[in-house]
Amino acid sequence: MSSREERPWTDVSRFQTFVDHLEDEGAFSVRSIVDQLEADIDVDGIVYHDRGIRAPGYDATFVHEPAGARGRPAFSVEVDTIGPRNTWAVFDAQLGWDLYLLQTDDVAALAWVSDEEYKSEEGDLFESKHDALAAGRFSFGVFLYSGSDWDERLERIQSTDAPAYLKRDDGTPVIPQSQSELYDYIGSTPTEFRTTGGGAPDYLGVLELEVTID
Numbered sequence: 001m002s003s004r005e006e007r008p009w010t011d012v013s014r015f016q017t018f019v020d021h022l023e024d025e026g027a028f029s030v031r032s033i034v035d036q037l038e039a040d041i042d043v044d045g046i047v048y049h050d051r052g053i054r055a056p057g058y059d060a061t062f063v064h065e066p067a068g069a070r071g072r073p074a075f076s077v078e079v080d081t082i083g084p085r086n087t088w089a090v091f092d093a094q095l096g097w098d099l100y101l102l103q104t105d106d107v108a109a110l111a112w113v114s115d116e117e118y119k120s121e122e123g124d125l126f127e128s129k130h131d132a133l134a135a136g137r138f139s140f141g142v143f144l145y146s147g148s149d150w151d152e153r154l155e156r157i158q159s160t161d162a163p164a165y166l167k168r169d170d171g172t173p174v175i176p177q178s179q180s181e182l183y184d185y186i187g188s189t190p191t192e193f194r195t196t197g198g199g200a201p202d203y204l205g206v207l208e209l210e211v212t213i214d
Helices: 018-025 030-035 115-122 129-134 147-158 179-186 190-195
Strands: 011-015 027-029 045-050 053-065 074-081 085-092 097-103 108-114 140-145 165-167 206-213
Touching (some): 018 027, 018 053, 018 097, 027 030, 030 140, 045 074, 045 147, 053 085, 097 129, 108 129, 115 129, 140 147, 165 179, 179 190, 179 206, 190 206
Antiparallel strands (some): 011 097, 045 053, 045 140, 053 074, 074 085, 085 206, 097 108
């Protein structure tokens, strides 16, 4: 879930037919989405959010993944990471996904939420996905940063040999100094983590998750 420092969101808007549009286009980046918005959002960099994991990058790209060997349509999110890092995730496209733009006075984000996640985790607490998103309840997103806010996050990841950093439930960061230290915190190996989608329950729709550094 998103941390306390990123909620509540005062402005929440949904993109129509996200998965269908991605299938038609083949791929589109976060920066290209922002460029087409009638909103004053500056982007010097992004931070990919996957539950407690934060992976900074210069951009992220959504890519349509044909059914192929998986036997089901999917989409991936590939992060243009800082330095020799690798971050990407593959999601089951059949779960009824919606993409949202979230904004407050000082930060914006794109979040994607499936019907299954909403029903399983938030349906008893919120009347709609919109209400859940406004309260900061989502597992996957890309936060958009500029200026000193981005410089801080860039410096944070460049000061380590870790592929990403972590956020505790109270919003404070955990800064591993290496890949092995990151996976000690997670309690996994990179291979196990990738093939289990980071231990995600089935209703989150994560098919694969890679967070490594070369």
